[in-house]
Amino acid sequence: MVSGRGAASNPEARFEREQRQLEDDGWGLLEELPPLTTQCQNEVSRSIITRNTSPDLPFDRSINPYRGCEHGCTYCFARPSHAYMGLSPGLDFETRLYAKGNAAEVLERDLSKPSYKPKPIAMGTNTDPYQPIERTHQLMRQILEVLERCGHPVSIITKSALILRDKDILARMAARNLVSVRLSVTTEDRHLARSMEPRASTPANRFKAIEALAAAGVPTGVMVAPVIPGLTDHELEGILTHAKDAGASAATYILLRMPREVSELFKDWLLREAPGRYRHVLSLMRSMRGGKDYDPQWNRRFRGDGPYADQLSRRFQLACRRLELSTRGGKLSTEHFVPPQKGGVQLSLF
Template identity: 55%
Template structure:
């Protein structure tokens, strides 16, 4: 069930403007579901735009681990819960239900920051049993979303990783990543850092609707250029590819990324787990009603009749003829523009060394 702001069309100011979701569904673990209805008392007074709130999340651990067979990392860090970028298709939205909040508007307006992330990371890296493996950041919510400008949690994490000489890969939709070029370039010189910019479309108007608070495509391409010029291995992630909406841009997008200095590329198919399916359907109804049925039917062809498939090995690309054709287009375009597949994989762990702390006894050798 969804709580939808009624009569929005008649308002001067839409309270959901500049937001990706158009509804606030109850989390799937909630004991009660709510459904809006018109009881005759609704007043068409203008409502203020929804504000973003930020709360502190005092985490006890910061490094998450996984053993999924179809992703290239075993460790990850998420400095924030929720994401103000508001990408309507974001597969991380359902994670907000674990907090008792909605994967809809709550996900992009009720954020949680982990201010103790750097301290936790240092403690975990100093643990005697720690084994150095590349840490991936940006695999769930974006570490460079707008609140990072003030919070600087991501930068504090990078400072720890730099001091410990620990490998890191970053994925983001934000041009804010260039702020940390000083740290990333120094790490990249030792083979310890790489960055991927996620670009969904080159169409500015479409991007503003799909990803209302993420950096514009031109700014992401400019970030690729700045990172590449600083000697940082930089990739473009065409993610997600939305059949019938953005898939026709694949070649142009890879060409633009290569022209701006990207050396590698990857793509993933649109994923719609749990509440994200209805959120995306509502988005199509409002913003692309003439394409809604076509887009969803194409996605079902990739997913063997379903809108989502969480099966390892198929969840990122789908399967069948359309998936094979898209992969062939991707491979041909990569060869044409001199790109290699995937983000640079950092396997160098021999440099990892916890720095001495004040008061530590120095070794003789």
Template identity: 60%
Template sequence: MTTDPGKRPGLAPAFPRAERQPQHPHPQHLEAGTPLRQMPMHGRRGRGALSNQSGRFEKLAYAPVDDGWDNLEDLPPLRSCVTAESPRKILTRNTSPDIPFDRSINPYRGCEHGCVYCFARPTHAYMGLSPGLDFESRLFAKPNAAQLLEKELRAKNYSCQPIAIGTNTDPYQPIEREFRIMRQVLEVLEAYNHPVSIVTKSALVTRDIDILSAMAKRGLAKVAVSVTTLDAKLARAMEPRASTPSKRMAALEMLSAAGIPTAVMIAPVIPALNDHELEKIMTGAALAGVKAANYILLRLPLEISDLFKEWLEENAPDKAKHVLSVLRQMRGGKDYDAEWGKRMRGEGPFAWMLKRRFEIAARKHGLTRPRFELDCSQFKPPPQQGEQLSFF
């Protein structure tokens, strides 16, 4: 990970908008008559995506070509580069009718977990970077997130509603161990008695049990842990730098034991690949003390469709056609349907069967607790220096 002398360790200096540069000669630069071979997809050790295709806004698209000079079998590990980002605001608003929150915080842009299916990958194209390997290796941190949040919460026209964290990229991804931005954000929320809901697939969330349990006692915090599979081998291939399934289950148990309202999020459900684990995951969550569950069907918007297909052909070639066939039957014949009310669960017979299986398992294991409602009535900015404390 890069460092910049005189600045916070681990944060590289901001770099300009990336101009995509080919790692191999562009076809038009090769001598006429030179036979071209498409480079096989080997990926990088510890990374989810197999390629670094250009984003949809780039004028040029580069394809890696095997010119016979490189050893493609032993590619070096891809190092992560973290850049400081200084946004003007930290709260993001949304009006989507099928999302149960209207504001969120993302302490980081990009995610080192490297989940190949991550629906947030296309956002990296706005930075002139690839939704592929760039998304999981060229990361952006927002070190002033807590200060920005405090400023926005003190605004006279601010109206309190629960803030969702972890909706786009994971706030507890590996680089959080060093930067601790998420913990700083939680400290602000606790001081302001502001409710928060968190989604993560990292056991690092247990580091902040002290803050979360104190907030939970006042009805101000809840946590959902995403569990995609209990198969360690599949998890390592599909979400290489996320916590192992066993550690996530242990995190659920620790959070629940600390009195924090917890839920298991089975996401994404990938038909013919991990959907058979639905009941098993819910059984494990119930044994961990969890009282609520939810699931989301695999979503493949924009560049993710090609990235996931590459991964599927490399890691599950015997299942690839069947997985995509069933998925398309749940998506109206397409790889993805973004229509509200359908994008999270799909439609058709397979979607109905998945929904019924989930409902039956939820009733069996007592995972039917209604959505835990956070308390917004306690919100109050603490007095600033020089202000008189209130007696009321």
């Protein structure tokens, strides 16, 4: 166990030719290692908007200003992406980070292209844009400043109350129907959250962020994610009720996803932190994933399949209906979009 981190190990990236394995030398002496600190490198990006054609996603473009995430959520589905950097999805994912320092500049250039057609950009779809290193890098605020200037819509998902730093920009954008926000909440149990999401904002502070944003006129909802059957699923209605009381107007949920290396990392955490629930949680998960740890099929990966998944869906729908929470995102406006006048794009001849 590494204090303040979600993963307890650092398995080799799956594309590496060599694998390392720790062995006990028989002396019974624990090796004292220095504290594990966060390292962040600057990354120069040639493009910043990621496109997708997934039929089960409500957006076709997104921005992730950071690679890796210091929140260290043990269940994070984005962990395997670090393997493409030759790094481990374990501790490397939450300690060896990359900041796209020229993100705002590249975004302004891309939005100024004559061929660009505006549609809402989603942020927080892979790694959290408001993770702790954002306090110093401020990439998210720079990106929002570009989007506000050119009247471009954006949707944001985060686990961090740091989003309140940008409440001024978000409120102005909300007045023109250019922004929507979702605060992701996994559990209201402070101790469980501290173990699963060691560097994310506390659940209480996330609800306070919902309240503050809603009071500022920003359309704000809650994302109950991930729902972990046998561990946090009993909290579904309570989280939705608390979010509604705080001012949330919309809600959604996502079932735990365990692609590739996430499966072993999460099972290791579960066996360490909640051994009595290990078999039950995995049994329920596999009952919703066709007997496997994960099912990547579109239209099933976020909700699961089978009787237990259907029951979870019905509970969510009934609670949202009772609380008058919308289960569909509102449509953001593109009518205010004005392409930036700089960015190196060739001007029209006439």
